[in-house]
Amino acid sequence: MWSHGSFYWNELLTRDVERAKRFYEKTIGWAFELTPMDDGADYWVATMGDRPVAGIFPTDRTEFAGVPESWMSYLAVDNVDARVEKAVAAGAKLMRPIFDVPDVGRIAILTEPGGAGVGWMTPVS
Numbered sequence: 116m117w118s119h120g121s122f123y124w125n126e127l128l129t130r131d132v133e134r135a136k137r138f139y140e141k142t143i144g145w146a147f148e149l150t151p152m153d154d155g156a157d158y159w160v161a162t163m164g165d166r167p168v169a170g171i172f173p174t175d176r177t178e179f180a181g182v183p184e185s186w187m188s189y190l191a192v193d194n195v196d197a198r199v200e201k202a203v204a205a206g207a208k209l210m211r212p213i214f215d216v217p218d219v220g221r222i223a224i225l226t227e228p229g230g231a232g233v234g235w236m237t238p239v240s
Contacts, residue, residue, distance in 0.1 A: 117238050119192055119193040120191070121190065121191055122188055122189070122191075123189050123236060124234070125169045125170070125189070127170070127184075127187075128186070128187055130173070132173050146161070146163075147161055147171070148162060158171070187232060188233060189233075189236050190234070190236070191236060192236065195221045195235050206227075207226060208225065209223060209225055210225060210226060210232070222235070222236040223235045
């Protein structure tokens, strides 16, 4: 269940996925499930028991050069396309075209007017 405007997902952007997995497994107790992405990269879903709690996104590819290792938060929004239109009009920048992830939702990656990165998504019901 999700509600418009609430944080929905968190994702670690990292160049060293294996190091991150070892750290969170040893310190928090997360397990990990592999989810291949459309571009051939591996995405890892962190779980506690049977519940997904976060993701690990690899940034060791050329297109992510210069992207710092950090946590990215995603807000649930009722209509990502309409909300992005409002965000851009209010000074945000769309970092890449809006995209769909099957069985997950429609996602936009933005920088808000102050420069902070944020993801917005309309989750699949």
